[in-house]
Amino acid sequence: MYSKVRMGMIGGGQGAFIGAVHRMAGALDGRIELVCASFSQNYENTKITGACESISEKRLYVSWQEMLDRELDLPEYERMEFISIVTPNHLHMPIAKAAAEKGFHIICDKPAGMSYDEVAGLAPILTSSGSIFALTHTYLGYPMVWQARHLLEKGTIGKLKKIYVEYPQGWLAQELEASGNKQAGWRNDPAKAGLAGAMGDIGTHAHSLVEFISAQSMIRVSAHLRSHFKSRQLDDDGVILFEMDDEVTGVLTASQICAGEENSLKIRLYGSKGGLEWSQMEPNSLKVRQSGQPMQIFRAGLDQSLCTAALERTRLPSGHPEGYLEAFANLYRQFAAAVRNNESLQARGVPGLVEALSGMAFLEAVVASNAQNNMWVEINNNVPAQFQRLAS
């Protein structure tokens, strides 16, 4: 009998959004069991959340430090195998490093940390402990994102020339942080959110999508960031012009003040012969335009026309819509398989340390460019030699 992979969670108590998402993503395929947690700095919250999740009270911990220590004391067959980090950003790396030092595997929300250097400091620990570190760039869990990458790779649209990626949201069009909204609050606090606001929160998703589908790195950016309220310390809106290897240019917009917009991440890539378009809000379709030919719409689930990687990320026949939680669950399922089978994340198609570093380097270049009148700034694409990029 296969035993479920045992997960612990840090952060994500009641009132948080993303913690519940990670729990559902972990649960969906029946391969992962949530066995322990330190959901909140408020232990009452941890207990209430834990009770709802059917976690034994003795494995609900007062602090993440306690959780790491006490789980290590448990017999191997019982103790958690990996932790899921869903705290505000500033805690990601301290927890990840401590966990890796104790040999636990890690799956972490994005952005990975507060600076490139902070995240780079995780690399030697992972190397010495053998821990796996995964980063939940949700949108890389969607099958049609893999199909897009596959079509680009096989030349369907010719040589890549132009990328547009946009990520409008509307939830910060009002000054929510002023009225005590918890999500808005920490995201507007540089000590907790890090270098950037909207760019860190959603711009990094757009960045990772660009690099993943194109299988190329951004090499420089010219960034224009804005904040639309005096009290708002971090950007809520921005546009990034970028250049990639090989004469590819692009435009990335990310904004949280587009009132009325939901979560409208969309990417378009154009090559010498055609273009690809994918929208997160209609995730099961991939539009493929080729000059002079009818547009094609590839659909998730439609067996014969999809690549293997896309099919592996599909649970249902076409026409039975899958969505955000299924994409998230794809990351968890592949990560859990890597943990259990001691496989590489790259082989499992899950973003990890390289993508974490890329994201931090992107943010640092963006902030630097914005601070210097939008001058072009190179992105630090140095990656520790022992780690592999997902999209290579």
Place this chain on the structure above:
Amino acid sequence: MYSKVRMGMIGGGQGAFIGAVHRMAGALDGRIELVCASFSQNYENTKITGACESISEKRLYVSWQEMLDRELDLPEYERMEFISIVTPNHLHMPIAKAAAEKGFHIICDKPAGMSYDEVAGLAPILTSSGSIFALTHTYLGYPMVWQARHLLEKGTIGKLKKIYVEYPQGWLAQELEASGNKQAGWRNDPAKAGLAGAMGDIGTHAHSLVEFISAQSMIRVSAHLRSHFKSRQLDDDGVILFEMDDEVTGVLTASQICAGEENSLKIRLYGSKGGLEWSQMEPNSLKVRQSGQPMQIFRAGLDQSLCTAALERTRLPSGHPEGYLEAFANLYRQFAAAVRNNESLQARGVPGLVEALSGMAFLEAVVASNAQNNMWVEINNNVPAQFQRLAS
């Protein structure tokens, strides 16, 4: 600590489609644990499937009869609380009746059985044992279906006049059953599928959607069924004209020979002042047209504009697409809550015996009408007095 609700599964071994869907639907919210199963008449299949699902081998049973017997011998805190029936149709009622007699609760795939009378025979057993019987009309788990019902009820489109519901699929456009396709095979065997083919398989979904959103019963039908291959014993395509109380008429089409179609269930309802439109393949949107006004699109997750029942069936902020598995999981979550808290299914918004009987009565009227040159046939809307209709 809340303990998970314990589920057993009958049917759904490897190679089946809907069994895995039920398992994921049960798992998603972390409230249900699959503790035992008899997945297949082939015990090897049961063992392999069970191992993948981390079920203890001693609770993988050779037959459903054995499972019911042996689980009953377990202590109450350990034994399964309900069974999920995902076998071909002809086994639904024998299993459900046996399970109810032993006091287990039941959640069952549709259609409920082979005839109205067969299903009606379950009623007294449920009454005497107190077991809950739920029927997985998946589409009633979608939040925007509840929103549609809510808007109709509050008069947004005036007095209802006309309903169009359509359900085209394409997977039986080829004679798959001739080439050994398992799904197509039993669906074409009257001894396993029952009275009807496409009408039983998908027409009943359309029927339940009509009755649920309108909160009315169909009262008579004129049915036209066809089979497009000589070897195909049951209908693969049909159109049903129907009348409801209160001068409402409608057209229901269901077909599995619409080559190229995926799973394109769509319903439109028109009243004296406007119309509603919902499509399963874009499930998070509900189109509302009112004469002389801009069309409105209600969106799942968008808090302020949705009714309570829709919000209760939503897990994510708008723009984070939810789909078929989430709808299915809504049925499981509400059913599990009814089981654990001894609440009524109706209060929990899950279809049950009344809907099971309605579906069978619909099918019997359809088949009778088709056999008699499409003459209008009354639907048997008798319901045992102790059971309540969901949509009332």
Place this chain on the structure above:
Amino acid sequence: MYSKVRMGMIGGGQGAFIGAVHRMAGALDGRIELVCASFSQNYENTKITGACESISEKRLYVSWQEMLDRELDLPEYERMEFISIVTPNHLHMPIAKAAAEKGFHIICDKPAGMSYDEVAGLAPILTSSGSIFALTHTYLGYPMVWQARHLLEKGTIGKLKKIYVEYPQGWLAQELEASGNKQAGWRNDPAKAGLAGAMGDIGTHAHSLVEFISAQSMIRVSAHLRSHFKSRQLDDDGVILFEMDDEVTGVLTASQICAGEENSLKIRLYGSKGGLEWSQMEPNSLKVRQSGQPMQIFRAGLDQSLCTAALERTRLPSGHPEGYLEAFANLYRQFAAAVRNNESLQARGVPGLVEALSGMAFLEAVVASNAQNNMWVEINNNVPAQFQRLAS
């Protein structure tokens, strides 16, 4: 120098809808000149309308009889070459017959007349005079309708099996005729509208679209008509089941009480290998589904992928939307070319007497079926030998 083809108009004075449409359709391509008219039984209306249209007052006639007589007296190079009939239905045939007897060509709104026999009576007159009679089934002027027919003919979706055509409108959801609406008024008067209401007004468009794209005739129908107001004498809503040659069946719905709907004509055709879908409200796209392959969307204007007939009905590069007036103008342009060059309508792709008779035969069968409890009624597909069907 090419001189414009000279047109006279009967009907279509101020306050009518379709007259202005015919005038714009005639004018768009600069090949037709409106030289005379009898717009209304009210000569003041004729004068006002004529002044707006820059028609010389001496060629604004008190009655259509006067117009036919006096135009005949003019020298050939000056007198009108054809008339456009845009009156209520009951006048179509009397005017057309008188015009044909005098050797004028005719383009006429639909339905053609009040009965099959009435329209059949036009045939010998046309034969003896050599006049051309065209019927403005607007939707056959759309390029993507021709593309659909082309793809079906060349086997893209295999052997045709199933057709769904729907035509919901909402403008008669209220009892407009009771409040003096002119359009609604005559359409509800059997003496002016003819056999049927919605079926005559829009059902015939759906019927012509089915026969044109499929290149087949409907052979029998089972019809269900309704009127939703006591004062409404003719149907405002109906569903027609139909059978065609060669084991093709279909469903046609046409309704004018679908509150909130605009003009949502849509047709879907399914064959053994795939399906076609065209919607009048997105007329520049044609969806093509083939089993197991990505959906294709053919687009008007996109040169390489369209058939010749579709390209001939396109004026602009793709992405520059054309619409209803352009489709209408295609009929006028082709008709005017037939008139000037003495070509057959069939060669020019414009519906004529055969389609007029088909439409009347369809309506008569529909009304007869509805009157006899929806029994199946054969459609009279007799066509005078000297006339050719467009879609053959």
Place this chain on the structure above:
Amino acid sequence: MYSKVRMGMIGGGQGAFIGAVHRMAGALDGRIELVCASFSQNYENTKITGACESISEKRLYVSWQEMLDRELDLPEYERMEFISIVTPNHLHMPIAKAAAEKGFHIICDKPAGMSYDEVAGLAPILTSSGSIFALTHTYLGYPMVWQARHLLEKGTIGKLKKIYVEYPQGWLAQELEASGNKQAGWRNDPAKAGLAGAMGDIGTHAHSLVEFISAQSMIRVSAHLRSHFKSRQLDDDGVILFEMDDEVTGVLTASQICAGEENSLKIRLYGSKGGLEWSQMEPNSLKVRQSGQPMQIFRAGLDQSLCTAALERTRLPSGHPEGYLEAFANLYRQFAAAVRNNESLQARGVPGLVEALSGMAFLEAVVASNAQNNMWVEINNNVPAQFQRLAS
């Protein structure tokens, strides 16, 4: 009797695209008559085109100079009242100035000329002659563009903050000019096209749409232009960051190398309370999002919900699609009314000299910014005092 407004055309012989568009736009409403032309420098082309257009041969002129001279010799009731200029860009102003000096009115394709100063030189001539000068920014002829402006003005989306406008085309993804394509050829020749390529050809449309809907002026830009082929002298792709009065910022992308794209102009405007979205390829819909409310889709033709200006630009009931030619015809119809009634263009809602100057100033700032490492450059918003902006 109203006589049609008499038009002459310069440019637009066979083989050109936009000339035929202007002719159809002029013809559609039956208010304008094309009476003379100099279609081409090649008089054979002029004669052939003129014959097709039923223009008397004696009014087909060898050169535009000859046309202006000889028309002036005709009696006033016969001679053309205005000219339509559809030549390559470099001839716009020389012709317009000569025509204005002779007292003819002018409607001219865009961009208006080769430089701001060149266009500014037209102002005193117009003032002294009283000629009207209109510029065919087609997209300002669409009813839903007027509706967008109306909704913004009345506060539907609150205070404007952010604008995204994009205009991707694909037709220059290949090096068409190298293979003799006439359209691509002159557009790539700075002596004929002017300052810019794609920015002049389509970027100016995007710019005019932004200023018109927002009723504000762009005040500065940071521009990034590219050309994707060595032989291509002018930009084929660019992104412009812009700022407007009152703390509004935006992003404008225009590209002709987005292979597979048709003519996909789209604008989105966000304010403090919601957003507007309009796409040229679905021109009859306007999406309105308001925070926390269902999205609304306003539709052309739907009487009760549209503003007067939108209704005035609509010919058909909703659901009967109108498109590019109808939008173009709206400009011609309003212009012709201004000519005949001696009204101001502004009152008639047609762009004129101010918009022509704005477009040139925009292009000059764009080119200057691009040449100086994308530094922010102010746009020259000086407008001669006697001319009024359309959007004020």
